[in-house]
Amino acid sequence: MRKPRSSLALLMIAAALGASAQAAERYGIGRPATPAEIAGWNIDIGRDGSNLPPGNGSVERGRVVFSEQCAACHGAEGQGGVGDRLTGGQGTLATAKPVRTVGSYWPYAPTLFDYIRRAMPQNAPQSLSDEDVYAASAYVLHLNGLVPADAVLDAKTLAAIRMPNRDAFVTDPRPDVKNR
């Protein structure tokens, strides 16, 4: 790989490679994946909320889920402990002591559903119902002042939340540092 300056050229080469990949002879290895198999494993939620499941969860229910499933590591109010701090920190990112939390840092709300469902709670991932994942997501967003106490989140309302730090991400400009 050369300097990133030539990354456009690389992309063009890659596109050409992609085209040739489609034309190549097949080995005949593997078997078809069925739609049911794919549906069971495809748990990715897009940043736009795509692939979010049916159902919903309230901040009120989330308060219960959080205290039972999350508070032991993340603190009763999401202030952090063995697990990451989840709340606060808005307005600190450009300071000497930035605090990166769901509220201050995460760019997309649907990622919260994706991550809680696939990886939390740490001792029993993929054990929460979709409703409880919506509820826990709603409660964490409420703790960050991003949804009101009476909010109920579903695929549409979760995807509609605009996270404060959404537009602060930039692409890789390296090499950015010169040895003099």
Next chain:
Amino acid sequence: MSEPAADKRARKASRRHFLQASAAIVGGSSIGGLGSTNVLAEQAGSDAANLPPNVPEWMKAPGDPMGSQPYGAPSVYEKGVVKNISKSLPQYISASGRTPLQELDGIITPNGLFYERHHGGVPSIDPAQHRLMLHGLVDRPLVFTMDDIRRFPSESRIHFIECSGNPVYTKPYGKTASDLVGLLSCAEWTGVRLKHVLEEAGLQKDAKWIVAEGADAAALTRSIPIEKCLEDAMLVYSQNGERLRPQQGYPLRLLLPGFEGNMNVKWLRRLKVTAEPAYSREETSKYTDLMPDGTSREFTFYMEAKSIITRPSGGQLLSGPGFHEITGIAWSGRGRIKRVEISVDGGKNWQNAQLQEPVLTRALTRFRMPWRWDGEEVVIQSRAIDETDYVQPTLAELIAIRGANHFYHNNAIWPWRISALGEVSNAQA
């Protein structure tokens, strides 16, 4: 297995090390006296029986029989060469352990010492029950068994993997080479080019990214640009000739030469071809780099050129003035190492080190330079230059642009200070 004889040797060895250490401390503080003389005498007495002109004890009886170790282990005298795992981590399920770089020679990391980073512990996966699913923007979604994966044309290549946070930019800085950059290892990997597997499914024209997911308790997910998948990415099942260790993704992992470690998804179970990245938690809230102005860099894939002197390095002791070889490792995610320069005068003058062949792309390169130490305090350091002519920067230069809260992708020069007593320590600590 069980070798009383070996255990006895180990006990004797550790006693000797203790005595030597005691002698060194006493000698260093110039106390001397009767006590230290006795210690030195005892040390000399216990060692002398195995030294010339005597016949060593291990020649006077047969050694351990064939089959004592069905899977070989290092000498009992190397018990201290283990992964460098902090005893004060907040938790050990999402955590990392380091390779003891300063104890190793060459460029290949032994499998038992390969660095570890997991986000949901190390799963124990039955390969007969493991499947790789390939779906998304493909003509034919497919499921592969491990036997299927091994039927593809195979390939072996030597590449490093380095964690992106190796080390962070803020103090306290580590004492040893392992503390500083031990989230780095290098192995010979065997598997199949991802390109071949993708061809089986047939990429559709909007295919721009592939989302890779692990079968661990974190179901770790990262998005990889399609050009990398078609360039040199591999699905790997063996490491240094044997099947992957569980800590390295058994039975199947992704290998993305030169990309930050966490993207080389372990325990790989799913590849989804997409038009845009997943924007998963691990590529938004983690593994993004905060800049002083509050913006954050995302999708910073390649690990830039870097090097470190592993001998002499922090925590070691030079035996005295005279000849010492300076050696270390250099690497770049962007290609081959072109040159490594060494300074033995605090960074004023630099001279070229010898590079050990073969110099491989996106692999560790071993460098060496003969050196005579005059016994004066000195600061030594190395800097790598890769085939793009990029020069490894100083920590100050990095922080001046990126700030101290950047966290990942720190490829700074790390100088070592050697005191007049020969003690080596981190010159930036």
